[in-house]
Amino acid sequence: MKALKKIWMDGKFVDWEDAKIHVLTHGLHYGYSIFEGIRCFSTAHGPAIFRLDGHIDRFLNSAKIYRMNLGFSANELREACIDLVRKNGVPESYIRPIAYTGYGEMGLNPLSNKISVSIASWEWGDYLGKEGNDGGVRAMVSSWVRLDPRSLPPQAKCSANYANSGLAKMEAIAAGVEEAILLNSHGVVAEGPGENVFRVKDGILSTPPASSGILRGITRDTVIQFALDTNLKFYRNDFTREELYTSDELFFSGTAVGIAKVREVDGRKIGNGRSPVTERISALYRDVVHGKVAKYSKWLTRVDM
Numbered sequence: 174m175k176a177l178k179k180i181w182m183d184g185k186f187v188d189w190e191d192a193k194i195h196v197l198t199h200g201l202h203y204g205y206s207i208f209e210g211i212r213c214f215s216t217a218h219g220p221a222i223f224r225l226d227g228h229i230d231r232f233l234n235s236a237k238i239y240r241m242n243l244g245f246s247a248n249e250l251r252e253a254c255i256d257l258v259r260k261n262g263v264p265e266s267y268i269r270p271i272a273y274t275g276y277g278e279m280g281l282n283p284l285s286n287k288i289s290v291s292i293a294s295w296e297w298g299d300y301l302g303k304e305g306n307d308g309g310v311r312a313m314v315s316s317w318v319r320l321d322p323r324s325l326p327p328q329a330k331c332s333a334n335y336a337n338s339g340l341a342k343m344e345a346i347a348a349g350v351e352e353a354i355l356l357n358s359h360g361v362v363a364e365g366p367g368e369n370v371f372r373v374k375d376g377i378l379s380t381p382p383a384s385s386g387i388l389r390g391i392t393r394d395t396v397i398q399f400a401l402d403t404n405l406k407f408y409r410n411d412f413t414r415e416e417l418y419t420s421d422e423l424f425f426s427g428t429a430v431g432i433a434k435v436r437e438v439d440g441r442k443i444g445n446g447r448s449p450v451t452e453r454i455s456a457l458y459r460d461v462v463h464g465k466v467a468k469y470s471k472w473l474t475r476v477d478m
């Protein structure tokens with residue numbers, strides 16, 4: 174990771190190398206932290222943060238689910254993200270707000286620990302490597318089941334959830350493919366370790382509903398909006414492992430991955446290799462995040478450098 178200049182910690186900007194916390198930080202031990210992943214893209218008018226309000230909203234909802242009082246308003250957090258991009262001075266970056274139970278008491282009752290909030294940013298290229306952008310990634314159905322909403326709420330972006338994601342990701346890498354797809358405890362498709370999943374069959378686009386135990390992705394919502402706006406037939410519905418194999422097209426969506434075509438699942442080639450719907454959505458997404466489509470400019474927060 175290449176260091177940038179500043180990190181925002183509890184309301185103040187500190188130098189990158191000084192953004193340190195104590196080893197007995199409560200959240201580090203018990204997974205009690207919530208976070209966001211946001212991207213800032215270059216546009217003709219300078220850097221712009223994509224769907225910042227949606228990400229801040231989800232951050233506050235994660236905090237609510239975990240009874241965390243952040244001590245900062247949505248507006249303060251939004252302004253902190255904008256200031257951070259300005260101070261770090263790079264045209265494209267990934268922005269990571271995180272809130273966690275701080276140093277103080279240890280033990281499983283987090284309620285007496287102060288909540289600390291930080292926002293960092295760094296330059297992050299293609300999350301799934303070159304294949305995510307070009308020919309498509311190979312995926313496997315994980316032997317790890319997506320966490321059950323009765324155990325950990327998947328709609329809260331809590332660090333603890335990512336132990337489940339990490340197991341699936343490591344399994345995929347060890348098997349020689351780029352990414353995992355997790356089924357839920359009912360045996361139907363949930364999502365990737367850090368992405369939502371979309372399927373195209375007979376010209377119809379579909380993605381698992383929120384009730385399947387997924388994170389409600391902001392990129393997922395963006396894709397759904399594209400489908401509605403372009404009269405592409407779309408459903409939120411459960412699909413099975415077999416239906417992954419027999420899809421005409423499959424793709425992942427997420428802030429880190431963008432829109433990433435899946436070309437193979439468990440050694441089965443998806444469709445005939447062509448992916449016109451994925452390509453259309455992916456091209457529109459790229460244009461939108463780079464500020465080339467006036468209709469969606471409402472989703473971009475410009476940062477005056």
Ligand SMILES: Cc1ncc(COP(=O)(O)O)c(C=O)c1O
Nearest residue numbers: 367368369388390391392427428
């Ligand atoms: C588990 C999981 N699902 C889906 C997504 C995609 O969400 P978004 O499009 O908001 O990045 C992410 C990324 O944040 C994730 O971690």
